[in-house]
Amino acid sequence: MRDLDPPGCGARPDPKGGHVRDLGLAREEDIVLAVARLFFRSFAAPGSEAWIAAMAAAGKGLGPRDGAIVAARLLDVIQAIRRSRRSVFLFNATRCPDCSALATEHERRLLRALCAMRRGEGTVARTEIMMLCEGNSTEAVLGALSALGRALDAGVVRAPDPVPRHHEARGLSPASPLRKPLP
Amino acid sequence: MTVTLRQAPTPDTLDPVSRNLLPILRHLLCSLQAPDGVGWQTAYATAAEVWGEARGLAIAFRAQRFLSALLRSRPAPLDCADPLCPDGRLTLTGDECILLALLAHMRDDEPGAARDMLAALTGGRVEAGVVRAGLALCALLEGRRPAQGRAPRLAVVR
Numbered sequence: 001m002r003d004l005d006p007p008g009c010g011a012r013p014d015p016k017g018g019h020v021r022d023l024g025l026a027r028e029e030d031i032v033l034a035v036a037r038l039f040f041r042s043f044a045a046p047g048s049e050a051w052i053a054a055m056a057a058a059g060k061g062l063g064p065r066d067g068a069i070v071a072a073r074l075l076d077v078i079q080a081i082r083r084s085r086r087s088v089f090l091f092n093a094t095r096c097p098d099c100s101a102l103a104t105e106h107e108r109r110l111l112r113a114l115c116a117m118r119r120g121e122g123t124v125a126r127t128e129i130m131m132l133c134e135g136n137s138t139e140a141v142l143g144a145l146s147a148l149g150r151a152l153d154a155g156v157v158r159a160p161d162p163v164p165r166h167h168e169a170r171g172l173s174p175a176s177p178l179r180k181p182l183p
Numbered sequence: 184m185t186v187t188l189r190q191a192p193t194p195d196t197l198d199p200v201s202r203n204l205l206p207i208l209r210h211l212l213c214s215l216q217a218p219d220g221v222g223w224q225t226a227y228a229t230a231a232e233v234w235g236e237a238r239g240l241a242i243a244f245r246a247q248r249f250l251s252a253l254l255r256s257r258p259a260p261l262d263c264a265d266p267l268c269p270d271g272r273l274t275l276t277g278d279e280c281i282l283l284a285l286l287a288h289m290r291d292d293e294p295g296a297a298r299d300m301l302a303a304l305t306g307g308r309v310e311a312g313v314v315r316a317g318l319a320l321c322a323l324l325e326g327r328r329p330a331q332g333r334a335p336r337l338a339v340v341r
Contacts, residue, residue: 046219052251055244068240072227079224 016105031061040091069113073148084133117149209266249316287322
């Protein structure tokens with residue numbers, strides 16, 4: 001635990017949280033965190049319509065096709081967590097630059113689990129999710145997290161697309177962040 | 184401008200693409216016009232079921248952008264049926280008829296008719312952003328008529 005400077009907006013940072021930069025996230029994982037926060041906001045305040053911003057952020061960061069897939073799978077993860085976890089999930093706002101630079105304990109566990117899953121460290125991922133789900137069932141969350149990891153690794157988005165006609169190219173470009181090799 | 188439909192279609196009489204698209208549009212419209220709802224999740228899930236994850240989610244995403252742009256260019260909400268109401272599934276509102284006709288004309292590359300339908304939905308305003316979003320959506324959907332002059336699909340048989 002460390003002392004965190006209070007953000008400029010006056011919000012009190014989660015004492016168990018830390019800086020996002022300390023998580024060592026890849027670019028696409030950073031996008032996942034931003035999109036997740038918008039989904040959280042959409043559930044916490046449905047009138048905010050933050051799901052529109054979430055889908056737009058995913059599409060902007062990962063491309064319209066891959067972004068939609070990643071966003072949908074991330075939504076599956078969040079829904080699984082909501083079904084399993086009993087307590088409130090703390091998240092930071094994306095709109096405040098100071099708050100968004102900090103990760104709450106719950107955000108940190110989620111992102112650590114995702115990173116571990118992508119690296120093939122299933123035990124680490126399982127432990128983080130078990131803590132996040134407060135000892136409740138983790139299977140659905142882990143399954144959804146695995147699917148999200150595969151989408152980020154482009155395992156799914158490289159599948160052939162049966163669209164009969166196109167007015168624009170929709171495939172992954174060679175420079176797409178999803179094709180970056182894992183560290 | 185007034186657009187008169189010769190006969191009021193029902194969901195059963197729609198072409199397959201429009202029939203699949205209708206519940207997705209309804210769920211999205213309900214969410215966009217009553218933000219407390221969570222129909223957007225159902226819209227995305229339904230689209231993924233109908234067209235597969237890669238294509239279906241892209242369709243839902245573009246449909247949402249199109250509807251958002253359309254609603255911004257309209258002074259009033261679009262009249263749409265509740266997608267979860269059994270009776271609502273058997274009928275189409277006037278706005279839904281025009282909306283589906285607009286998309287059908289866009290899918291068939293009929294710009295004149297599409298412009299008329301869009302004007303009917305927006306009170307005469309034909310905004311470029313709405314047209315762009317509509318075309319982006321329709322680029323992922325088949326037209327009503329089979330395309331002419333397209334080479335047959337070939338597959339390697341081992």
